[in-house]
Amino acid sequence: MNADLSYLNISEYRNMYENLSPAQLVEFSIKRGEGILTNKGALAINTGKYTGRSPKDRFIVKQGSTTDKINWGKTNLPIDEKIFDKLYDSVIKYLKGKDIFVFNGFVGALKEYSMPIRVICENASQALFATQMFRRPNYDELGNFQPEFNVIAAPGFKARGKEDGINSEAFILINFDKKIILIGGTHYSGEIKKSVFSVMNFLLPQKGVMPMHCSANIGDDGKTALFFGLSGTGKTTLSADGRRKLIGDDEHGWCDKGVFNFEGGCYAKTIRLDSEKEHEIYEAIKFGTVLENVVLDKYRIPDYNDDRYTENTRAAYPIEYIGNVEKSGAGGNPKAVIFLTADAYGVMPPISKLSKEGAMYHFMSGYTSKVSGTERGITEPEATFSACFGEPFMLMNPIVYAKLLGERIDKYNTEVYLVNTGWIGGIYGVGKRIDLPYTRAMVRAALEGRLKDVKFTEHPVFKVMIPTECPGVPKEILNPRNLWKDKGAYDDKAEELAVKFYDNFKRFDGISEDIKDIAGAGPRVKSLSHM
Structure with missing residues (x-):
């Protein structure tokens, strides 16, 4: 039975497809013309104008729960709740008569700090992205699923920029009181991942947990290590050590019990991907993986050296596609x-x-x-x-x-x-x-x-x-x-x-x-x- 979305005012959609398998979502994506299969079965999509995050289009609704806690500035832009409400109503109207794809799952491997989320997508390929990136529920967890936060992604809806009180046709709006992330105008799937991460980074410190943008792994001796670093510093390469199990690639929390991964997948850069130096990532790009903005030849073989669309080419795959992983997604105090x-x-x-x-x-x-x-x-x-x-x-x-x-x-x-x-x-x-x-x-x-x-x-x-x-x-x-x-x-x-x-x-x-x-x-x- 499909979820009741009336609490979000979402109704009159054509069909709802909820928690489909990766195979089903791949089939829908191809039927709908959202992507094609590569020679190894990955779903290759092109995100169009937006091939990366759009930081000037990310806003946080200024309200009682956020006014004194957010570090407002060029990174965290404020927006009035009335502007959010108007755009929200426009997106809800836009979704009427359309098929929608819903993912119900979790962020956070430790139960006491796990956040149930619902991701509602216009595109099957973005629902596949969410399915591979976040933590999937088991059958029992789906029985009485209650999301703590909702993500609505409508890339086909384009805003009117200044006329709508924002900067462009694209927008990523976070509303903590209504527990909604509203995304429109951009097909770049990374906005879904990073906006959810941003929410965790705000909520967890208020529970005494340190959220971190880092990789984590664990040795046979049970000792956990963390790796922090910006793009190009080798964070992914050094944390993927054959002698140690990977806990997670990008986003973690650190509580009294230890370290836990937020995600259930990896979102790896693929530009100039080397099959020998980065063998595990290379082999993870197969059926079920979402491959963004990578150039394919006529035989649909990816050319990872071609940056004609962007330097920010990406692959999203479940962490189990990497061989040497810590399946619990958790480790002790580093x-x-x-x-x-x-x-x-x-x-x-x-x-x-x-x-x-x-x-x-x-x-x-x-x-x-x-x-x-x-x-x-x-x-x-x-x-x-x-x-x-x-x-x-x-x-x-x-x-x-x-x-x-x-x-x-x-x-x-x-x-x-x-x-x-x-x-x-x-x-x-x-x-x-x-x-x-x-x-x-x-x-x-x-x-x-x-x-x-x-x-x-x-x-x-x-x-x-x-x-x-x-x-x-x-x-x-x-x-x-x-x-x-x-x-x-x-x-x-x-x-x-x-x-x-x-x-x-x-x-x-x-x-x-x-x-x-x-x-x-x-x-x-x-x-x-x-x-």
């Missing part, structure tokens, strides 16, 4: 946390240990570099900062999440390491990128506790602690200054990056009494020493 940065300035150590305050500082900074080729217009290294390694999805002030991290470091005696997967021996274009086998060796040494008895020295600028040795890694590469021919040039470049850290962190001034202690763990800036 003994090690890895922050990843791809430093194109060539000055950050390949691995360093952070104090609690240092961990909070680098967590709030969320530093990495963009280099030429990653975005149009970038011709030389450019520092970029994203608080909590996921600022677009963190609705509360970064200090809220940083404090949760600090509490957990204290409570569980967790060690935090900063790992540079970028350049050594010079800036991008002069030095070279750190060899992946060395990075893997450093990460494994940190996770396996083999750095506990090693001596550390403090970096004179960044104040991080550099190990004097690391198993499987040449000693001379551990201190980045050693590898620069011109030591003065290294010092100048380190100062330049330190200033960028300082300038970025100034935006947090005055938000908390603790901020001075955290800021004190940041780099020493010689040019500002007089201040």
Whole structure:
């Protein structure tokens, strides 16, 4: 029996298809002209104009439950409830007479923090995306299913921009009082995933749980590890370690019981996907996988090197398509946390240990570099900062999440390491990128506790602690200054990056009494020493 959607004012639809199997949804998608099958059976779709998130079109309804808790600004845009209501009514009218596809499921692997969600889609392919990305219910759970949050995705409905009180034809509106996410004008499925993630990032801290944009895995010894990092830092590659089971690829919570995955699937980037280096992802792109904006040849073989539609080509598949996974989606309290940065300035150590305050500082900074080729217009290294390694999805002030991290470091005696997967021996274009086998060796040494008895020295600028040795890694590469021919040039470049850290962190001034202690763990800036 189909769900009663009258509580959402959804009625007069043509047909409702609820919790169909992936095979059924693939069939509907093909019949409706939403996509075609690749040579290995994945459903290839093209999302049209929108091939990635549209951050300027994501709004949060300003109401009693959100006014004093949301970190309002360019990332979290406010919208009046009247504007939401008008657009909502328009979307509901638009859906009349149409087939709709409904997914009922959960976000969160731990029952006590699991959120039941209902995703109502205009497109069968987006219902397939939700089915593969979120956690599926069993038969008993479907019997009396009551969603805590609802997502309505109507990509074919285009708004009128300013006339409707928003910025364009696309919109992603989050209403916490009505517990609705309303998406229109964009076929990009990632908006469904990230908006639900944003909701969890707002609700969980109020329950004492730390939500995280990170990967997680677990070793045979039962020890859990977390990997934070922005795009291009190697988060997916390093967390997918054949010696350890993957808990989840992207979104997790950390409570007193330990770490738990929000999702039931992976949403992996596929641009320049290598069948050998990223074998598990490559093999996961098969029947049931949703492949977005990937170019196919006449035999429907994907060309992962072709970026004519976008650099942001994606594959969405259930986590069980990866062989070495932790099926429970959960692990214990982490003994090690890895922050990843791809430093194109060539000055950050390949691995360093952070104090609690240092961990909070680098967590709030969320530093990495963009280099030429990653975005149009970038011709030389450019520092970029994203608080909590996921600022677009963190609705509360970064200090809220940083404090949760600090509490957990204290409570569980967790060690935090900063790992540079970028350049050594010079800036991008002069030095070279750190060899992946060395990075893997450093990460494994940190996770396996083999750095506990090693001596550390403090970096004179960044104040991080550099190990004097690391198993499987040449000693001379551990201190980045050693590898620069011109030591003065290294010092100048380190100062330049330190200033960028300082300038970025100034935006947090005055938000908390603790901020001075955290800021004190940041780099020493010689040019500002007089201040």
